[in-house]
Amino acid sequence: MRVSFVKMHGLGNDFIVLDARETALPGVLDNAAVRALADRREGIGCDQLILLESDEAADCRMRIFNQDGGEVEACGNASRAVGLLLGKPARIATAGGIIETRPDGDACSVDMGVPRFGWDAIPLAYAMDTLTMPLGWEELEQPAAVNVGNPHVVFFVEDNDATRLDTLGPIIEQDELFPERVNVNVATVENRSTIRLRVWERGAGLTRACGTGACATAVAAMRRGLTEREVTVHLPGGPLTILWDEDERITMSGPATESFRGSFEWSDYA
């Protein structure tokens, strides 16, 4: 049976979007099927695979699968892409909570909810201050940790372009301090309204952009008094605007793009 998909991206962080709201998939989308579809040599290729399902309490449910096949709680760039696909303001249920999208031309803003900072909410394996964690991995030390639906650790450095994120990213991602593993953010604060960010994503590696990483990094910088409450975060793929308002809610705004539409033979991948 052929299955249709929409290929989308947010600042180069790319997705295969499957819409199963009206018609269920012909089979189970298991870890192996996700890895096969996400593979950039043998499959269609993506950082994350997004599955839309109907939902009683929201306009739809968005399930998020990393390139390594693992299902996760949140994906900022995909939230904007799906917001654009839905074409009108929507409430989307995710494993990390309800998010609200508001498309505007080729951009979309997303209410990503309220971040959490407790060590057990990140989660960490044991209790510790999450604003300035008393530990490090070689030149990366004393990070902050934030949960924005998914877990993030944020390092602030003088020049994040000089950081060996391809080497240290996977080491930190898999460290036993993070029972759910972690997304690794390395940021340089350029001024009180501008941050440069590179991200090693849990289950996907180095990506061109990470929406939840931009949210987590902005909030960590604000908590440390490094920036104002609205900042532009410059990722390799482009900029996102992050606002952390007086109700503690995060709004992320930026572009999302539909690249092309296609279909595949389900039995080739599952």
Ligand SMILES: N[C@H](CCC[C@H](N)C(=O)O)C(=O)O
């Ligand atoms: N790798 C992330 C999921 C995708 C996040 C990223 N693509 C974004 O835009 O937020 C995780 O395992 O939590």
